[in-house]
Amino acid sequence: MDKVTPGARDARAAGAQDGAGRGGGGAGPMAALALAMLLAALGTSIANVALPALAQDLHAPFARVQAVVTAYLAALTLSVVVAGWLGDRLGMRRVLAAGLSLFALGTLAAALAPGLAGLVAARAVQGMGAAVMMVLAMALMRQTAGAGAVGRAMGLLGTVSALGTVLGPVLGGALLPLSGWRTLFWLQVPLALLALGMTLGLLPRGRGVPARPGQGLFAGFDRALLPNLAVNLLVAAVMMATLTVGPFYLTGALHLTAPQAGLVMAVGPALSILSGFPSGRLVDRLGPARVLTAGLMLLATGAAALALLPGLAGVAGYVVALALLTPGYQLFQAANNTSALADLPEGRRGTVSGLLALSRNLGLMAGAAGLGAVFALAAGDPVQASAAALTHGLRLTFLTGAGLALIGLALTRPPWHKVRA
Incomplete structure (x- = not known):
């Protein structure tokens, strides 16, 4: 039997992973990942325009209402590395589905929040889900695209991320006078469920790579x-x-x-x-x-x-x-x-x-x-x-x-x- 070096095993693993991506590739998987990235960006910007209405409706000073935005950003920032590590260990499709579920639950809780404290907590949950969506959409897009089209895949994610950032204030500004700030969150719930269904139905199944004993978040960092x-x-x-x-x-x-x-x-x-x-x-x-x-x-x-x-x-x-x-x-x-x-x-x-x-x-x-x-x-x-x-x-x-x-x-x-x- 021929000996296989660790580098060759890594190359074969990467090749198998890319092969699985191409086998399940195409417009469907890329659309699922683009929608996940779009929602993460939309969640970042859509609440900003509602801050004055929130301050008035929830009878809170502006300084406290700003926590609705910062809770999302803080949770997202603190969760991104853990989200990527879990995707590697448990399987990226599985963890992305969990992140979309968490985002949907946080969004639903925000729409139903009885007060400011509940809304801020819900936004933190939403931000943790968004961290998973943002990170694993990028990693899975690399896998799905294959070696010859990685740049286009990264460019597509850049486009949808910018689109989500722009759509947030536009949609929020249009809906807020018509039906109030809760509608901004109700709008995101079916979109998150759609992205979850597309993820489960269109992305290829994959297995994670179990961590070796003592292997933490930054073990083997290049x-x-x-x-x-x-x-x-x-x-x-x-x-x-x-x-x-x-x-x-x-x-x-x-x-x-x-x-x-x-x-x-x-x-x-x-x-x-x-x-x-x-x-x-x-x-x-x-x-x-x-x-x-x-x-x-x-x-x-x-x-x-x-x-x-x-x-x-x-x-x-x-x-x-x-x-x-x-x-x-x-x-x-x-x-x-x-x-x-x-x-x-x-x-x-x-x-x-x-x-x-x-x-x-x-x-x-x-x-x-x-x-x-x-x-x-x-x-x-x-x-x-x-x-x-x-x-x-x-x-x-x-x-x-x-x-x-x-x-x-x-x-x-x-x-x-x-x-x-």
Whole structure:
């Protein structure tokens, strides 16, 4: 009998896993995973628009009502790595179905919540389910796509994630005046059940890889992934700054109304939807190394443009900068996720997907806190600051963001990291 090395066993396991994915592949499984990712993103953004109505209906101050949003995000962030590890150990299809069930139960509990405390608890349960959905949708999409179409699969997830983020405020704003905040949660229950049915009916069965004695969440972690995770954090921080700094600059310096500022800020998510899938196709055609470099360079250029162009050309300059920044982000996401997940053996894809989600969420928090502090330091109190001060704050914030993107570019170069071609 021929001897089989551990590396060959891993390669055979990965090949068998990919074969199972292709055998059950096609539009159906990809649609099930896309819907799971869409729901996780929708849950992140749909409650924000209801905060004033919740404060009024539940007779609670705004500071307490904000917990409805932060409970979801905190539970999601704290659960992503565990969700991926459980998927690897118990089988990703099985754990994804459990996550969708948890999301549906949390959503139902939110719709029926008698008060603020119950609503916050329900949102935390919803966030734990969303962590499973977000992480395992990515890992299973890699498995379902097979080796030749990983970039397109990652691009599709980027598109539906952006779509869910955009749909949240749009659907919430349309439904809230008609039927109240509970409808925002009732809407998600049948969608979660549909995603659960599609997961059970369309995704191939798979078995997990049992943990060896003493093997915890980070056992066997490949340090070569650290640059992928670090750059993911830096880029997420830059993108979050557009959401935290943008409203103050657009209304305070460019004197737009709130609805006008919202329309300008919607340009970014709209471009994310349009550029996600094409970015994935470029990754499959050119390889993740080239596209990762191009994405980070475009993102750095867009951040520098956002620092300089609005002061010169007003709203038009702001939109042009977003038109550079956002496609650069989607190119980066498709290439970075493909690079991190492409050659992983069975038993590691879920955990690495969880680490990617964790680094992204930590980057969002770092962007809101860190780059928000840079803006406030340069502009003073953003509510009271003059147009000149706000312009100075925007300039310093996004020149810093451009610097972070360039640091990310350096981290993807040897000797720090060799991106898979």
